Amino acid sequence: MSKVMVKVLGKIDSIIASAGTGKTTRLVELIASETKADTPAEKILGTTFTVKAAAELVARARGKLVKDGDIDRSTKLLAARLGTVNSVCGRLIAEFALDLGRSPATEVLAEEALVSTFNIATDAVIGAFALKIAPLADAFGFDELQGDAGDWRKAVKTIVDLARYNGMTGAMLALSCQRSLATLDAILLKSTATAEVLDRALAAAIDKAVSAADNGGLATKRTKATDKALGTVRSCKAVLARGECLSWPAWARLTKLEPGKQDQPLFDPIKTAAAEHASHPRLRDNLHAYVEAVFECAGAALDSYASYKNARGLVDFADQEALALELLQRPELQKRLAERIEAVFVDEFQDSSPIQVAIFAALSGIAGRSAWVGDPKQAIYGFRGSAPDLTMAAAKQAPGGTGGKSDVLDESWRSRPSLVAFFNDAFTPAFVAMGLDAKQSAFASARREEPMGGGAPLHLWWLQSKNKTVRFQSIAEGVRQALDRDTPIVVQGANGLRPLKPGDVAVVARTGEDVTGIAAALNQIGLKTAVEQGDLLSAPEVELTLACLRWIADRSDRLAMAQIARLLGGTDHPDDWLTAAQADDPDAALAALVPFAKVIERLRERQLGMTPSELLDALLMEANLVQIARRWGEGSDRTENLDALRRLARVYEGECAGLRKAATVSDLTLYLNNAGAMLPESRDSDAISVLTYHKAKGLEWPFVVLAGLDYLRTPKPFGIAVESEGDIDWREPLRGRWIRLWPWPYGKQEKDVVIDATGPNSPIGQAVRKREHEEAIRLLYVGMTRARDHLALAMPAGKGSEWLDLLDVEGAGSHVVLPETGNSMRVGGQDHPAEIMRFDPSAVSIRTTPVPSCEAKVVEAPSFAPLVITPSAGSSAGDYQVLSTRDFDWRMPLKGSPDMQRLGEAVHSCFACDALIRAKHRDVRLAKVRASLQRWSVAEVDAGDVLMAADRLWEFIATTFPGSTWQTEVPIVSRLGNQLVRGRIDVLVEGTDWFAILDHKSFPGSRATWQSKALGYAPQLAVYARGVEAATGKQCRGTWVHMPVIGALLRVEAAQLLPRTGGSQLKEGP
Amino acid sequence: MQLIFGQSADGRCYPDFAGGGKGTIRTHVVGPNGLVDILETQLGLRGPTVPSVARIAACQAKLDRLGGERFWSSSFKADPWATAKLLLSWRDALVLAGWNAESTKVSPRRLQDLRDLERSEPATAMGLGDRQWQVIAALRAGEPIAITSVILIDDRSHLAPGLCQLVEALEKRGVVIGARPVPTQSTAADLSALQSTLRQPVVKALSGDGSVVDLVSQTELMLAEAVADWLLAIGEEGRASTVVIAEGGSTALLDAALSRRGLPKLGLSSVSTFRGALQILPLAMALQWHPFDPVALLDLLMLPRPPVGRFAASLLATALSREPGRGGRQWAAAWTRIEDILSKDVAAGQRKQADIDARLEEWRTWTAGGQFDPDQGMPKAEAAAVAQRVIAWAVAADAGAGDPLLMSVISASRALMEAIEASRRDLFPRLLIEAMVAQAIGDGVPDPKHVAEAGSVRAIDSAGAIWDAAERVVWFDFKDPGHAPAASPWDEEERAALATEGCVFETPAEAAARVSAHWARAAAMAGRQMIFARLSEDGGNEIGTHPLAHRLVSVLGERATAQNIRKQAEGLLANSPFEIGGIAIERHEGRLALLPVQALAWSVSKSTVARTKGRSETATSLEHLLACPLRWLLSDVLEVRQGRAHSIPRIENLIGNVAHALVQRLFPPGEPPDPEVVRKRVAEDIDQLAEDIASPLLQPGGARDMASARRRIPESLAFLARHMQARSLRVSATEADIEGELAAGLKVHGRIDMQVELPGKQPAVIDFKWSGRDKYRREELEEGRAIQLAVYGRAVNGKRGVAPAGYYMLAQRKLLAEQGSVLATETIEVARDLGDTVGAIAASWQLWQAAIAGGSARATGISEGEQLPDGLEITPQLPCKFCDFKGLCRVGAPAGSQS
C-alpha cells in the first residue's frame, strides 16, 4: 500500500496554533485569500474534524468574503470541497468510482449501522472460524467477562477495522500475527515440563484432596473458606472427569485457594501444581492458536466485508479514506486529480490518523499548496487511532522539506493573562520533554486584560473523599458556593465584567459515569445541568411514545396499552390501568383509558401510506404526546428527548435503505429497543455543563472545574493495539505499522498470574505506558485551557494527584504543588494566586417542583376540503344530464383489443397537435398522426381514421360555434373560494363573453352506455367551467364530452347545478 | 399561450397564477419538464415514458452484450446495476448538454466507450435530454406552435446550456422572451435592509421592527409548533399572501401542528420508499430466499392489510412469534385452525369449498417460498410471479377505489415486471432484484393522503419556485440543503472534445450562482415579512447553516439577539404572550400532571380473585408468583403480554428449543441411545430443525450462536447418553405432559423435557437448559429455590415424595442436581432439598394467595427494605430480573404517597 512516493510534494505550510489563539480565524483568512487569488472555488479542498466545524468554516469564509464586498466569490465558494476528511474523501471516491473499479453507488454506511453490517457481512466467516476459536475463548474464560470483552468477534472486528484504518492488506495481517506471537512469547515463562506432566500433577493433587475431603480428611470444624475452596476444586475435578482441560482462569484460581487454616496442607499441593500454569506449554499453544486463528479470521472477514460492501455499493468511513488514498496515489489519475485540486487546507492536523497523514501528503503532491493547521499539544485521540508522534513529526518537517513556511499562533485570545501564565508554567517542561520546541509549548502573550478584582484565577478545591458520591457532592457544593457569594466571582462578559452565572460553569470529568454522577449531585441541590446522561428509553415521554408505537404495530399488545394507561394515570389515577386489565374485556377497558385511542386506531390503518418516522411524527402531534409530556415539567427537555427519538427513527430508515430491507413500524420498535440511545444533552444555556475532557475539546467557559485529577488509569499492554517499527517518516506514515494482539488468557483473574507483571515490564509494555502518559498530559492541557477566567482544580483530600503528577520534571519534586491552605499555588517554582477552599457535601437538598409549560390551544384536527378540487369521475353523475348528442354515425375501426388507456393518450396527442396544423396538407397531417401512433405503439387504429375523427371534430366546432376562436390543451388555474381549479382543458372555445369546453374520452363502448359514461365526466367539466368563469368572467355555453372512438359528442349539463357563491367549497367525492 | 418558465418550477410554485385576479387561462408556470411536455404536445411528439427501472435494466443488458475492455468493466463486474445506472445518468447528462453520439470524430477513450454503448442496439429509451433536443429540432424545422411568450423566472444567464438553446430556438420562432419584473423593495425597514444586503455588500443596522425574524429552536417539534402558532396568530388576512418554503420537501410535522390549531394542511409530503404499502413488494421478495426469513414474514403478516385474511394473518403471526419457523407444531396448528374457520363458512353455506380451496392455496403461496439461493438467483418467472402477486393484492385491496397509494404499488410492480423483461436474463440474484425493487419503487411516493387543504397559505419545496411577490415568506427549517454543486465526471480534455461538438455543461461555479440566485430571490419576494425558522446550530445533529445565511451575517449574525431579531422558539413554553415578528402569540398555562410513582400494593378485584381460585399453575407461573405476585397476576392471570414482534424468543431460548426437539427425537423411551449415533444424528438434523422452529438462528448474524450450538449440542447429547448408560438410567418419556397437586389446593400442570427411570424403577426428571453460564441454576439448587425441578419431581412421583430431578446444562455438559442425586455429574450442596422446596413453595404460595384473596397483590421489587409476610420461605430475588412490567409497577421510579 505505502508505495514510495516519487512525486515532488507541493509546498506545505504548517501552522501550530495553541488553545484559544484564533486558529479558525486564520484558516478562514487563508481560504478567503486563496479565493481572492482566483483559484477556482471547486479546486479548493479543506478538511476539518467534525461536520459542525466544516459548516462553521464555510460559513465564516463566505461571510468574510461578503464582508469584504466580494459577493461573487462568496457564491462560488459554495462549490469548494470543504468538509470532514471523510466527506471530502467520500466525494472524491464517488467521482472516481469507475476508475477504482468499484460499485459507483458509494452509499455511506451510517455510524449506527456499522456493527450490524459487519456482522451480517462476515457471518459466514465467523461461523466457519467459530469451531476453532470458540474452544480457545472458553479456555481463556471469555465467558466470565462482561460485554465485548467476552466476545472474540469483537477482537476480529477491531483487527479488521485497524487494518483498514492503517491501509493494511492480508499479508500485513500475517506479519502482524507473527510479530504478536514473537512479542507475546517474550513475556511468557519458558516451559519446564510437558503438558501431560503438568496436567497429571494437578489432577493427582486435586484427586487426592477431594478424596481426602470425602473421607473425612478435613478439619472437623469445617469453615466457609474451606467449603468455598473445596467447591472450586470439585468443579475442576468434574471438568477433568469429562476429559476436558481446565480453563486458564481455573488454573489461576487454584493457585489462589484460601481454605481454612487447618486445611491448608491438603490444598497446598494443588496450589503448587497449579502455579505451573504460567509456564504450561499448552498456555503458549492456546495463545498461539488463538492469535493465529483470530488473525486468519480477520483476514477472511476483511475480504468478505469488502466484497459484501462492494457488491452493494456501500462504503464506510475507513473505506472512504483507504480508497481515497489509493486513488490519490494512482499515477494515471494524477493529471485528472490535479485538474480538480489546487489548494489544500487541513484543520486539526494533530488528530489525524496515519492514513489521513498519508492522504494529506498525497494531496500535497497533487495540489500546489497545502496548509496544515493544528496543535500537537491537543492531540487526544490516540485511543481512536490518531498518531501524535507522526503528526508532530509531519508538522515539524513538512514545511522544511517542501519549501513551505512554519508559523506559530501563540497569542491567547481566550484566557486572562494570569491563567495563561499558569498554563505556561504548568505545561512547558512536560511538552519540551515530549519533543516540542519551547516556542510551540507556551503562549507568548495574552490578548485580554487581567480583570481587576472578582476573585483569583485559580481555585483549589479540597473535596471530602470518602467515596465517589461524596466527592461528587462536594464538587456540587463547590459550584454552588462559587455561584452564591456575597462578593460575586466575576467574569468577562460581552459588555465588561459581570457576576458569574450557572451557564458560565463547566465541570469536566474523566468518564461518562463520573459525568452522570456529578450531574446528579448538582441536580440534587437544585442546580440545572446540561449533560448527555442516561438511557433515552428511560425517559417517561419516550416510554409513552414507544408504547404507543408498539400498540400501533400490534393491536394485541396489551402490555403497551397498560403502560400507556399507567403513564397517563399519573398520581391521580394510579390504579385505573389495573382495574381495566381486570375487566371482562381488558383490551377495551384499557383502550378506554387512552384519550387518543382513536388516533392510534387511525394511525394503525395509515401505516400503509406513511413511513415509520412519519407515523411517529403524526403520533406525537395528533395524539398530543408532546403536550402530555410537557405537563410533567421540564417541557423543553422532554421535547428534546422526543426529538432525539425522532432522529433515531430517521437513522433507522437510513439503515434500512443501506441494507435494502423493509422498514416497518413493528421493526422500528425492535430497533429502538436495541439502539442503546442516550438522552440528548440539554441545550439550556442557563445550565451548568458537565462533560468529559474529550467532549470539552474546542469549547470554552468562563469558569471551568476539573475533576478526576487524582487518578490515572494503569496502562495495560493487553488487547489490541497498533505498533510501529522503525523511524517515523511522515511521507510514508503507514510503513512499519503492525497490529499487536495480546489476548488476556485468565478471564477475570487480573493479578498474580505472571504476565500481569511481565507484560507491562516488557519494552512494548513500557512504550504503551509512555504513549498513554503523554496522551494524558495533552488531555490535561485540553482540560485546563478551556478556562477563560477561572480554573478550579477539584482534588479529593488525601487521595494524591496522580494525573497532575505527570507534569513533574524528573528529579525536581512536585511540579504542581497543592497546598492545604494559603492564597497561592506553586507551579514550576512560580507562585500563582489561588483561592484554596474545602468542600463537604452540601447540606442543601432541593427537589425542584416541575413547572408546566405554556401550551397552545389545540383542537381536534378539522377536516378541510382538498386545496385542489378533484371531482372523482362519476361521483355525482346523477346530478347531471345529457342535453343533446351529436352522433357522427361513424365508429373508429379498431383492430384486435388495444390497451384503451394507451390508445386514448395517443389519439388525444394527435388531436392536440393536429389542431395546430389542420390547415396543412393532409399528407403532412397524416405523417404526424402516424408517427404519434407509432410512438405510443398503437397499431390497432389506422392513422387515416384518427384524422377523420379530428376533421369531424374541427368541423363540429366550426359549425356549432361560428365566429369563435378555439384552442387545444389550454391551461387553467383559478380560485374558487379557498380552493383551486387546476388543469388543462382539451378544447376551449371562446366567444366575446362566453366559452365552451370539449373534453376527449376514448371510450369504445356500445351506444347504450354512452350517456352514463359521459355523465361520469360531467362533474369534472363542471369544475373546469367554473374555473374558466372565475378566471375570465365569461359565461359557459356548454360542456361536451367528445368520444372519438364511437364518433359522438355529448353535451352534458354542468355548472348550473354548482353553487356559485365564491366562498363555498366543492367537496370531494365519497 | 404564455409560459412562465423557471428551472425549479416543475413542482409547486408560488403564486398559484399571475396577476391579482381570480385565475388565469392560457398561462402555464413550468419547469424544464413541463416546458418540454407542452412543446411536445403541440409539436405532436408526445409518447409514453419508460420507467427508469426498465431503462436501467435495458442499459444493463446492453452493457452485458457490449462486452470488451471498457472503462467501466471492473465496476460493472462488482455492481452491474449501479454501474448501468451511473452510465445511463452520464449518458442522459451528456444528451441533455447536446451530445452527439453519432459523431464520427475521434474522442477520448471514455467518451468513445460511451458512444459505443449508445450506438449498440436496442436504442436507449428516451430521457428528458432526448426529448428536449427532439423538441429543439422540431422548432428549428419550423413546426408550428401556439406559444406567444415565455417569461423567464431565472436570469437568462443562469439557464443551463441546453435550456439556453431551447429558449433561443423559441425566440427564433418569434416567441417573445421576457424577464420577470423585479419586485419592489419592501418598505419595512429591516426587510428592506436585508434585501439590499442581498443585492450589494452594504451593512445596515437593523431596528428589530419584526419584518425580519430569525426564529431559532432546539428541536424540530418546537420549530413546527412555533411556526404554526405564528401562522395562527397572524390571522386569515395575514395568511392570505404567505408562502412557506420547505426545502426538505415535507411539511408533515408542520401540518400536524397546523391541524391541531384548526388550520388547513399545506400538504408537502416527501417521497419515500418506506410507506407501508410499498413495503409489500420488498417483503414478498425477501421471503423467496433461503434461508427463510421469519421476521420478513411476520412484518408482512402484521401489516394493516395483510395479503392473507386478517384472522389468518393474526394466527400465523402468533405462531411465528412463538416458534419462528414453518416446520413446527405452532405453524401447523395455525393452519389447521385457519382451515377449520374457513370450513365453517362452507358448512354454513356461505362459501363454496372450491372458493375456500383457492383462497387457501393463495394464502399458502404468500407464506411459502424461501427456496432460492441468493447468489444464484430466482428464475425470471418466479420474480415476475411475485410482482404479479403484489399487483393482485393491491387490486383486491383497492377494490376499484383508485387509491393513489395502491395505484403506485401497482405501477411500481408493473415497472418491475417491465424491467425484468428488459433485463433479458433468466436468473435474478438477490442483490439485483433488491436493487431493481428499490429502483422500481423509485425514490418512493409521497403520502397520497397528505394533500394540501383548502386555505390560503401555500408551501413550496424549492426556493426557486417563488416567481412573484408574497407578503410574507416563511422559510421553514432553514438549513443547509446539503447539495453542493457536483463536479463534472469529465476531465478537461474530454470537456474540450465535447465542447467542439457543441456539448457544454454548467460549471460548479455556475450551478452555485444559479441556486444562490434562487435563494436570494425568495428573500427579495417578501413584501412585508421574512421569517427564517431554523434549528439552532448546536443541535445534537450538527447541522450546517443555510448558505444564504452566510450572506446575511450582517443581518442574522451575532447581534441578532440583541436587536430583537433572533427569537428562541422555546420562549413560547415559558412566556405568554410571546412576541414573534411583531405578533403576540398567546398560549395558556399548561396543566401540571405528576408522573406515576412506584407502588408496592396493588388491588385485585373480586372477579379476579375468583378467577385465581382453583387455577392450575405451571412451574413458570409459580416462579412468577414467588418472585412477585404482581408479576404473576399480570402475566399469568390477566395475560398482559407484549406484541408479537417482541415475543420472538431470544437466541438462547431458540437454541434450547432446538435441543429439546432433538432430545425428543433421539431419546425415545427405553434404554438410552448409542452416544455415537446421537452425536451423528444431532449433527445431521440440527440445521433442518433450526430452520423449522428457530429460523432466526440461520439469519445473518446468527452464525456464531448457531456454530456454538452445532459444536456443543452433538457432544453434549452424546455425553448425556453416555452418562445415562453409566448410571443405568432409562428414558420413560420426553416432552411428557404432567398434572398433579403439589399441595392441598395447589394444582400444577406442565410438560417435562425428559422423565427417566432410575435403576430401582423410580422415576426422575431431567430438565434441559441452554445458557452461557450455569451459575444461576446452580444457585437455585443451592438455595433451595429450584421450583421447576421441585414441581416436576413431585408431579412424576405422585404422593410418594419428590423424585430426583436435575438440570442438564447443555452448553456446559453438566447435570446439576442436589448432593447424593444419582442423576448428577456434579452434585451441589443444598440448603434445602427438593422435598423441602416443595413444602416451601406450597407455604409461600399459600401466603401470597391469601394476600391476593384479600384483594392485594404485591410488587416485591418496590422498596426493597419493606417487610415480607411472616413465614415466607421462598423470598424474592432482588433487584427484579427479566420482568416486562417495570413500566407498570414503576420500580426505580421515585416513591410517592399513593392512595
Ligand code: SF4
Ligand atoms: S419489575 Fe419487579 S416489582 Fe415490578 S412487577 Fe416485575 S418483578 Fe414485580
